[in-house]
């Protein structure tokens with residue numbers, strides 16, 4: 001278990017982490033999400049004692065990281081995959097870690113096999129691909145067979161086979177009753193991996209909830225109805241107290257309606273249906289909607305007339321104070337691809 005209590009980190013006048021309190025529990029994969037610069041890495045560094053909190057506290061199984069006698073046996077972490085001595089062989093790198101934590105040498109071979117690096121065990125990591133570096137970092141995290149695992153963007157640089165492998169690994173570790181805390185930018189990946197979510201924005205806690213509840217609370221679920229008689233169907237729905245709207249392709253979309261009831265209404269009124277489906281938003285849509293107000297950096301896409309348009313996620317509310325300001329007449333638009341810091 002990892003417990004955060006009012007955890008806060010200030011760098012100069014930048015509040016990177018702002019009073020975070022939550023608990024990461026064993027037996028489940030907990031996803032840690034937030035837009036760029038939200039404070040995820042800073043939080044993870046404080047868990048590992050690599051950064052001192054300005055205020056508040058974080059404990060691993062009730063102890064501060066610095067109080068753990070052999071930390072690798074309690075918590076394994078992958079933060080910076082390139083944080084490896086490039087000239088020391090993969091095997092030797094792991095052996096050094098093992099010896100400093102009282103872990104027997106045979107475990108080095110075991111973890112190299114677990115991550116599929118046994119063939120390159122005697123090679124130096126400076127020649128490794130990003131994906132191989134990630135695997136070596138994961139091997140180091142697994143070395144002490146810890147009860148808690150923490151991964152910062154573990155699928156970075158992994159190919160589809162590698163992504164599939166790490167997803168299964170994390171779920172397996174959670175099934176064994178371990179605490180698994182993982183950050184990722186890949187929403188589709190997170191949706192398949194995590195059961196619980198902690199979402200932060202600008203250092204603050206935005207959500208601490210189950211994946212299904214998060215999606216249900218932050219997204220729009222609607223029923224899509226396609227029929228050759230849209231006008232008649234619309235009348236039937238309105239008469240039943242529903243409020244259909246016409247989507248881009250002419251299909252009717254009914255918020256708050258239930259597919260079985262709508263199907264029965266169509267049948268009772270003899271309306272032919274070509275499609276009746278419940279549309280659930282993805283984790284990505286839910287995430288964009290929740291975090292739209294706390295995104296620190298907004299990119300601009302050029303509009304058809306050459307003006308710059310903010311990229312607003314579908315259905316997302318504008319951030320407080322409005323979206324990042326579009327260029328005013330006479331003001332040079334930002335260069336293509338340039339991030340605009342909101343409020344600048």
Ligand SMILES: Nc1ncnc2c1ncn2[C@@H]1O[C@H](COP(=O)(O)OP(=O)(O)OP(=O)(O)O)[C@@H](O)[C@H]1O
Nearest residue numbers: 011014015016034035036037038039040041042043
């Ligand atoms: N050592 C530091 N000195 C000053 N500011 C820092 C330092 N480390 C992080 N920050 C700032 O703190 C904020 C949080 O950064 P952090 O890297 O924790 O965010 P993140 O959620 O991990 O972002 P990303 O998803 O882009 O990796 C950012 O505004 C960042 O610029």
